[in-house]
Each structure stands twice: as structure tokens, then as C-alpha cells.
Amino acid sequence: MLHTLTLNGVPLPYRDEGHGPPVLLFHAFPLHGEAFMKQVKALSDRYRFILPDVRGLGRGAPPSGPTEMALIARDALALLDALNVESVVVGGVSMGGYASMALLREDPGRVRGLVLVDTQATADDEAGRARREASAQEALREGPEAFVRTMLPRLVAAGPESDVGQEVAALIRAASPEGLAAAQRGMALRPDSKDILARYAGPALIVVGEKDAITPVDKARQMADLISGARLEIIPDAAHLPNQEQPDAFNAVLDRFLSGL
């Protein structure tokens, strides 16, 4: 069920599902927390999933400035405080991975394990930042439909017309134009996080879809090489959203990691 708490001055919608050790998961851009419902369905009898919507995406209130990754991390830390959750496995898909690394930078003592899915530790270069600004302006002109048209074909290997493609389209359509633009501008500002991963000494799982062209396998290998003892898992027949595209394979990998902590 969807809850809302006002934290850091804004309403933060989140789901809190299941019983067991807590696992905080950040969704990818431009989706929302229900992107993880296939994990909730399969694993919530063993783990407690805490699933916030990033500001301006999903049911989150449109932000006033760029949604910086540190801001997403601070919202989540405030949520954990409000829920009395001390120590937690933190993870996320793509932008959710950037937010996970930001949380690790803000409060490393809170992180019991790290799960990075189809993401990267590097910051944008100048050309990447310019592309994000163009995309932010397109979002303000056209709203989420622009991302259904341009981004969805690269998100899922089965294509936009597949069942999973349609599920992802529905998640994208929940975002506000301002929220989309703010998230793109926030991602453009994110720092390089290789130093954070190199300092991290806890357990880590790195997952990537073998067909991901947005954050490809070599980006995952780079992160795995930075964290001593990290496990790298490549999910066949998946692109950028393996938890939604190949939930059985993804859930098996996640469960193996979580049950070993």
C-alpha cells in the first residue's frame, strides 16, 4: 500500500511491503517505486521492501530545483529515521544506483549491503550534460510522452509493445513534466562516485542486463572491480530494467545475495 510522509518539507510517497530484514530500493528514471512490485510479490515474505518515489516522479510532488542525488538520498534517510530503520540494504536501478551511491556518501554507517543494478559510478561528461538539458526542456514541452517515445525502446529488450514495455510506459506516464526535467538536471550534477565505491568495505551485488545499451556490462564490471568482494551477475535477455524484464532470474540473484548477509 502507498503511504505518504512529509519529510524535508515535501510529501514523500513510499511503499513499505513485507517482513524481514529491510531493503531500501530506489527506482530508475523516469519510473516510480512500483517498478519493484515483482520483487515484492516474490520476496516480501522474507524481506521488508521500502520503496520511495523520487521527488517529481510517480506520485512525488514536483520539485522546485534540480533533484540532486544527494537530495534523494537525504529524503530516503529521513524516511528511514521516521520508520526507525537503523541499518538497511540499499540498492537501486540506474538513477536509483546513483542515489544509492549518494546515500553511501551521506551516511555509510547505515548501509548493510549494496545492490547496484544497470548503473554506473562515473559522472556525465560535458556532452552528456548538454543532452540532459535538451531532454529536460523536451520534458517541459511534451511531458512524459517524450520519454515513452524516445527512451522506452532502449529500456526493455522485448520492445515497447511487449507486456513489460507497456508496464514500464504506465510508470513513465505517472511523472510530471517538472519532475522529469528536475531529475535530468539533478543527474547532470551528480559527482563521480568511484571513490565512494573504492572505500566501501561491505557486501555488494552488481547486476546488469546483458543487452543494456544505456549502462552496458563494462560499466558494471568497472563498479565490481572497485569494490573488493563484489559479486557481478549478468541477466540474459534483459536490457536496462532486468528486475522487471526477467523477474525470476533477477529475484533469484537478489535472494541469494540477501540471504547470505
Ligand code: MLT
Ligand atoms: C535511468 O534509467 O535511471 C537513466 O537511464 C539514468 C541516466 O539517464 O543516466
